[in-house]
Each structure stands twice: as structure tokens, then as C-alpha cells.
Amino acid sequence: MINKIVQSIAESLEGVPHGATILMGGFGAVGQPDELIEGLLEQGARDLTVVANNAGAGKVGLARLMMEGRVRKIICSFPRSAGSTVFEELYRAGKLELEIVPQGTLAERMRAAGAGIPAFFTPTGAGTKLAQGKESRVFNGREHILEQALPGDVALIEAWQADRWGNLTYRESGRNFNPVMAMAATLTVAQTHHVVDLGDIAPDHVHTPGIFVQRVVQVERGAPWV
């Protein structure tokens, strides 16, 4: 019997290696896999490249991972936001690499990785300083730049419902980056609010089919903020 549900956060993160590229779902706090990120703190992997929309806030989660010197590089669209002081200090001190990627290009690069597309042309960023060093080409009279797929070794995502095959649903705007990160990683770990029986998610309503998910772990919290 296929059973992707594991019994603890620790088990769900077994084997995450040093040097891994970690895709972290969520847009701000919504759809962010907080327990898995806390688990990663415990788990110990270091020299990480983290891909996320934001660069952490406060002194918990991703910000704490950075404070502990576990993150080598951040790939994100919006590093500076309310409370991103940890990022800013480390970055100014030269202790953190940063790759800024437009939000849609970030999503599309992960979707491409998941779909076996190694590179694609996009108009986003053409003619700006983010195009520096990138191949460009004119299509339909307009400049485009070539962007590369962005695969992950591990994706940490947050789901609303999950079953033992790893089928997932997300809740409202908690969907955001989670489905494309699930596609893009070799090991996708989903924390979920609800574990349901196989077949309880209607086949027309599955958001992420289980083929993109390797491990599922249930968490208790019912909302992105407590």
C-alpha cells in the first residue's frame, strides 16, 4: 500500500542534505509551511540555497535559519519587507548571496523545472538591469530574455487537505507558490491541516496530484496566523 504520510516533522525531513536547494512555499505567511521550516532548523542541514518569495521576517522560520548561518543564498522576488532585518543585516555584511527574480519569472522557472523545460524566453525584465548577462532575442518585434529552469532538491509546502497518495488541495490564497514548488523538487514534503481518506478529494478538485508529492505530515494549526 502506498502511504506517503509520515508521523513526525522530523521523519518528513529525513535525509535533507547539506548544500540542498530548498523551495519554500507561501506568500508572506499564507500557505507558508511554518512547521516544516522550524523542523529544518532542528534537522541541521546547512549551506542551503533557499527559494522563496520573501526573505523572512522577524526572528523565526527562514529568518532564524539565516541567523544561524545555515543559508548560503536566497533566491527571491521581494527580500525587503516589514521585519526583514535579519536578511538585511546579513546581506550587508556579505554573509548571504542574493538572486533577485521577478515574481512571475520565479514561478515560471519552477514550473519549467517541473515540466521538463530547461529554458524559456520571457519579456519580463528585458531592457532592465535584471537582464544583464542574459541572452536576449526579439520575438514579434519585442525583446525577450532567456530564463533557466529552477529545480529544487526539496520543496517544503503547505496544503489544506492531503491523502495517502499525496494528492493535495490548498485553501484560498494559500495555494500561491505551493503547486509549482511541488512540481519542481525531487523531494516534496507537504505539511497539511487535514489528512483525508483516499477518494475524499473529488478527482476533479485535486490541486496537486500525488505524483508531485513524496511525503505528507499533518500539523495542527488551522490558520496561517494564530
Next chain:
Amino acid sequence: MINKIVQSIAESLEGVPHGATILMGGFGAVGQPDELIEGLLEQGARDLTVVANNAGAGKVGLARLMMEGRVRKIICSFPRSAGSTVFEELYRAGKLELEIVPQGTLAERMRAAGAGIPAFFTPTGAGTKLAQGKESRVFNGREHILEQALPGDVALIEAWQADRWGNLTYRESGRNFNPVMAMAATLTVAQTHHVVDLGDIAPDHVHTPGIFVQRVVQVERGAPWV
């Protein structure tokens, strides 16, 4: 008030010009917009380029459109199947252009058109005769070819439910090419089995958001085959 629902097939196809590229949904008979294709026969547009997975069967629908000399070119993955005699005769007689595209590349080219990606690299077809004349490049030690977006002027698709904003659901394997065609066309016309009130489709269960749909017309048939 936004209301994309029109009252007749004829109205739903108003303004389809000669020379248009028409994307036709469906995989075989499932999810195929039969009434819209019949309507196109009536409507009169000619010199068409038709994009579909198959090249028609029997003497109805797409096959009839070809018989009437209205189709200049077919872009498809699987032209020859049971009953595709109309296609085969016209093609042998040199009365029809044909572009063969691998099924996944066909879907991805339309998805790219809908998502503003003018071209992408794919391993599919590399090293085969379908790669002839295409730019190729090695990524990760493997040859890939560059494929171009495939936009449509019109998409004819089949939905299960639709509302007045053009939000759609599909039924089971009737989804197939329909969502990517809806994205890829300037004018997307959906025939639907059910018209529902705004809000009746749960926001987490919408398959094609109304942004990709311009006109909706209700049809009576309840299954792909009668």
C-alpha cells in the same frame, strides 16, 4: 453587468474571420465542442488553420469542414485514426497542409502562447525528423529543441459548467486540451452543458477562470456520445 452567455451558437461564432487559426478542444470525442464545430460549418469562415489533437473522423464536424474545402492547414499530433479517411484523401491530393506536433509539445506551445512565453526548449523530438529546421541546444548534457508558442485567433472548447463571468469546469477526462486552448486564443468560445449562477462554482474548484473565456453558449447534450 458582465454577461458572457450568448443565446445561440450562431451568436457565439459571430465575427470569426476567414483565415483564422481555430483551436478545437477535445481528445477524440471527449471534451470536443461538437455543436460549435457544426456552427462553424454554418458560419462560413474559410481558409482556416485548425489546431486539434486529431484530424477528424467520419464525415461530420472537422471532417466535414475539410470536405467543404474550408481548411487550409491542420496542426495536430495524430492525424490518422479510425475513420480519418477525409483527411487522408485531401492530404494525399495535396489539398491540405499538415504540421505534425508531438502531443505534449502541442499542449505546451498553446500554454506558452497563453502565458506570454514566445518560445521554449524541450527534449521532445530532439534527434528525430520533427527536429529538422529547428534550433537545438544542449542543456544538462542533453539535446533540446526550441519550440514556438502557438496562439489561436479563436478557441472552440467544451465545458461542463459555466457562469456569466465565463468561469468553467470540465468533466473528468473531458478537460484535456480545453484549458490550454482557452488560454491561447484571442476569442475563446465555450459550449457548456450547464449554466450556473455566479458563485455556484466554488472558487477553489474553478478549472478555467473567466479571464480566458469571452463567450459561453449552452448546449443540451449530456455526454460526449449519444
Next chain:
Amino acid sequence: MQGDSVPLRITQRNPRHTRALGDPMELKLMAGVTRQGMAARVARDIPEGWFVNLGIGIPTMVADHVPVEREVILHSENGILGMGPAPEAGKGNAWLVNAGKQQVTLRPGGSFFHHADSFGMIRGGHIDLCVLGAFEVAENGDIANWATSENDSAPAVGGAMDLAAGAKRLWVVMDHTTKDGRPKLVEACGYPLTAPGAVQRIYTNLAVVDVVQGRGFVLREILAEGMSLAELQAQTGAVLHTDA
């Protein structure tokens, strides 16, 4: 539309934002319309049925000025179509936030989707209109709104480049000048670009200005009460053409 000699009048449409003399806000009003007034002016030009993405700041306020009977479908790049206004106090839903991470509501007919689909809508040209703030707009339509200097090594681009490059129309709403009086409508942007040649129209506290390919800035309307074209030109960093 407005020639040099046309009598100029304030066209702010939202009387509830007019304040009594002596109110500190009045100083601002004297220099043109308020932020709410600018948002209202933008809203006036959005027809029913458009899919619209509103950036953070004044653009977000535009939604409140679209009459409820005029259906405009709001897109948020974090995966929402059909966004409604902020929830009533105490009725917020933590799972439902806009691109600014503020709680919002969903209208009947709304839908959720993932980030790649959401930016497919943007990049694919399905969004009829995007309204953004900006640091500068150049007369060729270049927009700079993401990085405050070439030396800003950790700028936050978010979805701005995608929206500027992808939406069918890009309108900018911003003050006509910086707080210290330097023009924000310029011949060429000094700040790093968000996208080249992307802006079609600018709404400021002083005027509505179109960007017309091959011509540059074309004045459509002066919003600041009592302001002449010459006075407006003096606060603008490039030639303001008129259709008169």
C-alpha cells in the same frame, strides 16, 4: 483636450474627501487632488468587464471608487480573480490576502489559482489594465518603480516587472513631483527601469497625461484647481504636448 488658454478647474470627483479650510490636508489639496482623489479619477476611466490588477498604495484605493454596479474584476498576482474590498472588522479571513498581504474578500464568481497560472494571465496579456505607482515615468513610456538607485543591491522587485511588461495597459498613478519638488515625469528615467516603453497613461495629483508613441507626454486634463499649462509644465521634466 486642454489648451493653454482653457479655463482650468479642479476635476476631483469625490466630495467626501474635500476638507475644510484650515485642515492641514488642505495644503496638499491646494497642490492638486488628494490620494483618494487620484484613485477616484483613475476609477472613472475603468470600464465594466475589465480585468484589473492594482499595485500597492494609491492603486489599491482605486477599487473603492469603482461603483458597485460597474463590474470590474480585480486580479491579485498571488492567485486571485474577483477580489472584493477589505473585510468588515472582525470578519477577516487569514487565508485570503492580496498582493500587499492585506486581508481582502472574494466576490461571487471569484477564483483561486497558483502563481504560475496567475503570472500566465499577466505575461500572456490577459489583464486589461495594471495600475502601479512609480518613482519616474519617461516620455517614451519607460517606468522606474522598483529600485531607488543603481547601487541598491537588494531591491525588491516583486511582481512589478511582470506586471509592467505583461499587462495589456499600464497606467501609473503618482505624485507629479517628489516631495522636494523634482519632476517625476521625465525625459529619461534616472532610476533603474522596471520595463521599457510600458506606460500608456499617468494620473498625478496635478494632471492626467498620456504617453503617445512617437510624441511623448500628451496632456489630457489638468486636475489641480487654478493651474495653468505653463505652471504644470514647470513641474514636469519633459515637454507636455497638447492635442489642441
Next chain:
Amino acid sequence: MQGDSVPLRITQRNPRHTRALGDPMELKLMAGVTRQGMAARVARDIPEGWFVNLGIGIPTMVADHVPVEREVILHSENGILGMGPAPEAGKGNAWLVNAGKQQVTLRPGGSFFHHADSFGMIRGGHIDLCVLGAFEVAENGDIANWATSENDSAPAVGGAMDLAAGAKRLWVVMDHTTKDGRPKLVEACGYPLTAPGAVQRIYTNLAVVDVVQGRGFVLREILAEGMSLAELQAQTGAVLHTDA
């Protein structure tokens, strides 16, 4: 595994397909295993938990030979995961068809998605195994299974190239030779390629053969009762290596 001198025996596992002597099918059986036998042999090698896409023909039959207690999740490129067997007579659902356009069923836990997502699974390497038929397989793993000649100007490629290029593993199941006795395991494909270097394993009516990079064909098992390696080699268009 099987050396030249190893006693050879039929390894067909599905006794219900064994027929009495005198049955016309027996002639076929004498020349190796039946189509169902080939499908059963493939099924034996598929472990629980794999996502598997089965091509039209013998590959489709593989599903019937996976024991129900061993969960293997079947993918169909028209947008299905978790396909079940054909429906009972009279219980068909016209909306639920596989890539061969035959009615199928869906297991609990199954899901539907669109074509771009479906081929994203394939191209993205998420399908653990694809089983296809073929006209020819070359010792370098090239597969030809879509066009019967270079001059076939309207060949039907369908999803074959995507599957051959994209699946994590590609196994071919086909007769060892053509009906007129020409080998289908060859040094180099004569027919137009579906994908270069894609095949890992071949199941024929006579044998199981691996394609090993740098070595070529490596015999794993002879399936035809009483057949020697020399006899098998005589029906094979390239050298059959053995691990012995």
C-alpha cells in the same frame, strides 16, 4: 543472468493464458510467450508506488497483470492519474477514456488535469515508467515506433515522442521479430526515430533484454521455452551480450 548453457525454460506466469495442445494459439506459444504472457512478464517487474504510463496495445494489457494488492498508479496522457480497469459491461462512462480512447475507470485517489499539466508530468520526469510498443529498438537505446518510413508524410506521432523523451524509464514490449522474421532489435534503427537513446529494457515474446549504455543489448532472460542463446541471437539484429 542467463548464460549460454543455462537450461532454458518458459517463464510465462499466467496459467489462465496457457492453452491446450491443438489450440491454434499454441503455435504462437511455441515461438515464445503470448501477448498476455509478455504483458504479465512486464507487470512482474513493476514495483508498488510507481507512476506508470502504458502505451496502446500489449502495454495496455500490463495493467491487468499487476496484482490488485500492489498499488501502481496508472497515468494516461489525456489527463488522468489513477486509472483503473475497463468498466463492467453496461457501466461505462463516456467521459472517462484512456489515451487509446477506450472507456476506463478511476480508482479512489485518482485525479484529472489538463494536457499541459499531464505532459508536464511526462516531460518533467515524474513518470517512473513508460511502456511502449515499437517497430525497432537499436542497441544504443534508440526507439522507432511512430512512422513506418521516411516517406510517410502524415505519420501519427501522438504522445510517443513526449513519453519516450520524458519518462524516467522506457521499456519496450514487442515481438522479437517482424511477422516475416526480420529482427526488431537492431544495430541501428531503419525507421524514423521516436527518441534517441531512450530505451532501458525490452520485453519480447522470446526474451527480456536490457539496453546498457556503452555495451548494447544485454540478455536478462530467455522466455521462449527450449530456446538457446544461439537461437535467440539468430533472431536478433545486434550482438546479445550476457552478464555470465
